[in-house]
Amino acid sequence: MVGWLRRVWETDPRRDPNAVAYIALALGAVAFPVWVTISTSNAGFWIGVAADAGVYMLLALGLNVVVGFAGLLDLGYAAFFAIGAYTYAMLASGHGSATPLGVTIHMPFWIVLFVALFVAASFGVILGAPTLRLRGDYLAIVTLGFGEIVPRVFRNANEWTSGVNGISALDTPELPIWIKGPWSGDPLALVTGFTILDPLAYYVIMAVLLVLCVVLVRNLYNSRLGRAWMAVREDEVAAAAMGVNTVSVKLLAFAIGAAFSGFAGTYYGAKLSLVSPESFGFSVSITVLIMVVLGGMGNIPGVMVGSLLVYYVIFIVLPGLPEFAVAVVNAIGLGQLAERSGDYPGIGEFASRLKFLVFGLILVLTMLLRPQGLLPSRERAQELTKGTHEDTTIEDVNAEVG
Amino acid sequence: MSDATAGPVLRVESVTKRFGGLVAVDEVSFDVQRGEIFALIGPNGAGKTTLFNGITGIFPPTSGRIVFEGRDITGSKPHEVAEIGIARTFQNIRLFEYMDALDNVRLGQHCRMDAKLWDSLFKTPRERREEAATIERAMELLRFVGIERYARSYARNLPYGGQRRLEIARALATGPRLLLLDEPAAGFTPQEKVELMSLVHKIVEQGITVFLIEHDMRVVMGISRRIVVLDHGEKIAEGTPEQVRGDKRVIEAYLGKQN
Numbered sequence: 032m033v034g035w036l037r038r039v040w041e042t043d044p045r046r047d048p049n050a051v052a053y054i055a056l057a058l059g060a061v062a063f064p065v066w067v068t069i070s071t072s073n074a075g076f077w078i079g080v081a082a083d084a085g086v087y088m089l090l091a092l093g094l095n096v097v098v099g100f101a102g103l104l105d106l107g108y109a110a111f112f113a114i115g116a117y118t119y120a121m122l123a124s125g126h127g128s129a130t131p132l133g134v135t136i137h138m139p140f141w142i143v144l145f146v147a148l149f150v151a152a153s154f155g156v157i158l159g160a161p162t163l164r165l166r167g168d169y170l171a172i173v174t175l176g177f178g179e180i181v182p183r184v185f186r187n188a189n190e191w192t193s194g195v196n197g198i199s200a201l202d203t204p205e206l207p208i209w210i211k212g213p214w215s216g217d218p219l220a221l222v223t224g225f226t227i228l229d230p231l232a233y234y235v236i237m238a239v240l241l242v243l244c245v246v247l248v249r250n251l252y253n254s255r256l257g258r259a260w261m262a263v264r265e266d267e268v269a270a271a272a273m274g275v276n277t278v279s280v281k282l283l284a285f286a287i288g289a290a291f292s293g294f295a296g297t298y299y300g301a302k303l304s305l306v307s308p309e310s311f312g313f314s315v316s317i318t319v320l321i322m323v324v325l326g327g328m329g330n331i332p333g334v335m336v337g338s339l340l341v342y343y344v345i346f347i348v349l350p351g352l353p354e355f356a357v358a359v360v361n362a363i364g365l366g367q368l369a370e371r372s373g374d375y376p377g378i379g380e381f382a383s384r385l386k387f388l389v390f391g392l393i394l395v396l397t398m399l400l401r402p403q404g405l406l407p408s409r410e411r412a413q414e415l416t417k418g419t420h421e422d423t424t425i426e427d428v429n430a431e432v433g
Numbered sequence: 434m435s436d437a438t439a440g441p442v443l444r445v446e447s448v449t450k451r452f453g454g455l456v457a458v459d460e461v462s463f464d465v466q467r468g469e470i471f472a473l474i475g476p477n478g479a480g481k482t483t484l485f486n487g488i489t490g491i492f493p494p495t496s497g498r499i500v501f502e503g504r505d506i507t508g509s510k511p512h513e514v515a516e517i518g519i520a521r522t523f524q525n526i527r528l529f530e531y532m533d534a535l536d537n538v539r540l541g542q543h544c545r546m547d548a549k550l551w552d553s554l555f556k557t558p559r560e561r562r563e564e565a566a567t568i569e570r571a572m573e574l575l576r577f578v579g580i581e582r583y584a585r586s587y588a589r590n591l592p593y594g595g596q597r598r599l600e601i602a603r604a605l606a607t608g609p610r611l612l613l614l615d616e617p618a619a620g621f622t623p624q625e626k627v628e629l630m631s632l633v634h635k636i637v638e639q640g641i642t643v644f645l646i647e648h649d650m651r652v653v654m655g656i657s658r659r660i661v662v663l664d665h666g667e668k669i670a671e672g673t674p675e676q677v678r679g680d681k682r683v684i685e686a687y688l689g690k691q692n
Binding site for chain 2: 247250251253254255256257258259261262265266268269270271272273274275276277283410
């Protein structure tokens, strides 16, 4: 820990914005619950929102492996999210008795997390195996199809998933027995506040999951496999000729990416206590893709920052837009604009209809101003600033020679 | 193993490659002996690179056999061919442009590494040791081809000659016993060509057989022990540089028929 801090200290932060981003994210994660508890009346709500944002962050981290590292455009990522969530629903609820199986299964959350990881990863392989011969646009279309098929299967397999109604009353996660221990009971009462119904508990679980996933993804990125992913992204033929088994490397990207959404799905199901096929549509896949691209494809802290910002815009700024518009017109003395008259629905409703226009504008502007993403990886930043950088760097190199 | 080391390193047996109606390589056969520098020459479009692609599994031949150290590798996948011990460079440089030179060479060591997914995920001591070793080996190879000062530059930012050398270093990193060089001296100045020839000699000294395609006659005649000449996909001559230089069909192929 000390060594790591020193390394961060010694590297010029301007040259390594990633270190800064990691520290900011970690401090933010700790400070956020404290801050909302002090400054707002309904801290629980905000902490819950933050935990939900964490779900998207997990998804973005996973999709980043597929799209950012290996360069495979996956438009059906929500399918794996659905598979993770339904895995939890089937394995940890009373729903089992309503299915042809006839018995209920109540597995602990902590175990299902890993079961779902393997289930989702297997589906990643099942999807990947036949489709990885395809490249670029063709792969995107097939994954798009997969993303549409999976929720549809869950909707139509009435007997097993009770269709559109979804599966509800999923088990609430419990602390494993070894944490509960004697100290959680009455005499000591050290952990009593930490029931898993508490939003803060979910927040903590999410934080732990995220830390775990970031460490693992970072390790992968800096490993033999990470290099192989990059090589495949850059030039598949050359990678193969250098001894990289491109098929298995790409399959691994799919499987590992899917594993993350297995995690995310389980957590999502447990927290909401409800899964329904409507929650895993195309818009989820696209939202996660936007988070990855806008944050900085291929760069882990970039993707995390991107997912927070996009989540903030979609789930907080946009829904608040009508209220904001009304407040603005009232403040500048045009209160009559807030009233509806004839075809005009009033500024609030009007703004709410324009929500996605605003979202689109934000996206277009961000991409115009920062095509490489908010916090891009070194490679991506280079790829998108070709001409200019090339000259300067070559000059440097020559200077070194002379 | 004695069988594998005694015979030719590479045996190309009546290899044919058709693209639709076009016969790019037509019933070509030859042997490459261990430890020699063997050259494949011919006018543009003679099928030289097609033959390389056939050997390395990128476009497997339509018919015929490719035997490496007594083992039939016809139809093997490119990564299998690399694992077996054949590495190559490309005519139009195909580096991983946005990886630095060091990582390009480390990638070349991919198929010689043992770290499993588990090791990579949890950075096991074994994995750390292996990664450290690959960095050391990569630096060694960069020094060997003489571009260690570019270790941390993006491959695309290297000067042209440096990129060609980096491709050779990356190929050597796969630990080959046979190295295929596709026009390694293309676009080089005379001085660079001389340096390249000495590099090729250094590679052969390490016990690696070199099989190269080259256009520059001075380079080919200067370093190769034996030469095969292709024209319109057919083998028209094979022999020592002197034999090939005097061959009527070779002169015709290059200069046209004399009426």
